[in-house]
Amino acid sequence: MKAPSSTLFAVATVLLCQTAQAHISVSSGPAFAAKSQELTFKVGHGCNGADTYRVEIRIPDGVGGVRPLDSTFGKAVVSKDGTGKITSVTWTKAAADVLPSDTQLYKFTLNAALPDTPFTTLFFPTIQTCRAADGTESTTEWVDTTTDHNHRRPEGTTASPAPYVFVLPARTPGWNKYTVEQHVHDLSVFADAQIVWAGSAAYSPNPSTLQLIEKEPNTQVLSAIHPGTEIWVKY
Template sequence: MKARSHLLSAAVVSMLCTAAEAHISVGAPGPAVAGSTQELTFNVGHGCDGADTFRIEVRIPEGVTSVRPLNSEFGKAVVSKDAATNTITSVTWTKPSSADVLPADTHFYKLTLRARLPDQAFTTLFFPTIQHCRAADGTESTVEWIATTTDHNHGQNAGTEPAENPAPALFIVPARTPGWNKYTVDQHVHDMSVFKDAQIVWAGSEAYSPSTYILSLIEKEPNTRVLQAIHPGTEIWVKY
């Protein structure tokens, strides 16, 4: 495999990623690596039908541990815990007072927490989020961003059409080292953009690269097809 792909993997280019973000999305500074501790930022793109957001509640999925939220200009963070396990189940940020609620939906908000991700590569973490808004006349409204699906969905990196009111989602990638990495994929991967920071991906006689130039070489390589999806149990080689 490595000898056959030498020409392809030798070409290194700068790769850009575009992501279709939900109204509330979650992201990390870099790849969300399985088993790593990350700062996760929740991006609140807008309020509710013209009303400003005054409270955001983020529910912590099972397997996410060592949660430590950051206070922000938006407001202080309050954690809720499971009484039996003492684990944090949600984090809520609320504006300090009604005077801090804006008369209209004009601002973009970022709310951050630090947490350890589960050691479950090629899976999607969903963070159901409740958004509370208040209009200038005092009328309050709520939007529940809680829809989750694993059918052809890989979070903010997916590029697939989201469900209505999708929960913020984070796709977990495997730990890696510079050079070749061998993995056995236990999940369906239907959107190859999850390898946006790789040079090339090989699975048998199929290959993929986020680089349009390398992808064009793959298309010309004899007896090689473009890798479009990965199914459970597939062994792959990835060069970072």
């Protein structure tokens, strides 16, 4: 790690990270490797004007210890495989509580132990069922996991994108040293860091700090991290 100048840290601040890429997204903030934590899924819209009636969230491989929370929407019902592992959680609204139109935002929460796979993306394919005022049901499958290095969907993709979390490594306040084994081309995953160093290159989510990095002699702006790179991150 190149010795950073004290000027850079004089203006460095911590920012919070929140990602919302789809109509169904994970809104509970950063997710950490090898940690049990709550994940909240936000359903912002129904289907073509119809109210959301049922939501099924599928649990990806590597995620264990799933404990869902009941909500005002309905009780959580789990499905398991032959080994007893929870493979999905479903919330269904009582038919009498279905609204005549799409007017509400819903949130669903479960606790889960995330795998020890930092700098990877976990997708949670989700099936959303809606019911119109006349009882007609329609379904949207948020199951597409096709993205590029920046979590952008390729042009021409028509399937609905699955909600996901980007798994960050465990951290402590101050400096943290990591060896990154994955491509990281979207440095917004460090949105709650003060600064990131990789050799003589640095990145900060804080615009003022980033300007100082650009002016720092013999320092480049870090724009991507490749497998096998050793980095230092200050939180």
